Amino acid sequence: MRDDPREFAASTPCAGEAGHTGDWRNKRPVVSPAACVAAKAGKDTCRICWAYCPDGCIRFDAGPEIDYDYCKGCGICAEECPSGAITMVPEHEAGTGAG
Numbered sequence: 001m002r003d004d005p006r007e008f009a010a011s012t013p014c015a016g017e018a019g020h021t022g023d024w025r026n027k028r029p030v031v032s033p034a035a036c037v038a039a040k041a042g043k044d045t046c047r048i049c050w051a052y053c054p055d056g057c058i059r060f061d062a063g064p065e066i067d068y069d070y071c072k073g074c075g076i077c078a079e080e081c082p083s084g085a086i087t088m089v090p091e092h093e094a095g096t097g098a099g
């Protein structure tokens, strides 16, 4: 998130085989905007999910957006979200295939 004015140590994904997730991920995080604390309040999002993601693959527009090309499905974002807005869904139930 290079454009983010906040000082924060975080990596950003870049193109390349080393970072690109293949078809091995078995679950993907799905965000429920209605449950995202800040999105509900019409304020800037808390970004805890972004801060904890080890792959730097969560971006923000109106709310959190996950880049499934790089998400590894570790589930940390879902664990850390204070409002339970992120659910880990099996890939076969997500219906969109691997990222």
Ligand code: SF4
Residues within 6 Å of the ligand: 028, 029, 052, 053, 054, 055, 056, 057, 058, 066, 070, 071, 072, 073, 074, 075, 076, 077, 078
């Ligand atoms: S599941 Fe892991 S890699 Fe994917 S967005 Fe959440 S924290 Fe990042």
Ligand code: SF4
Residues within 6 Å of the ligand: 031, 035, 036, 037, 038, 039, 045, 046, 047, 048, 049, 050, 064, 080, 081, 082, 083, 084, 085, 086
């Ligand atoms: S951690 Fe949860 S409440 Fe905070 S921005 Fe991410 S999805 Fe929204």
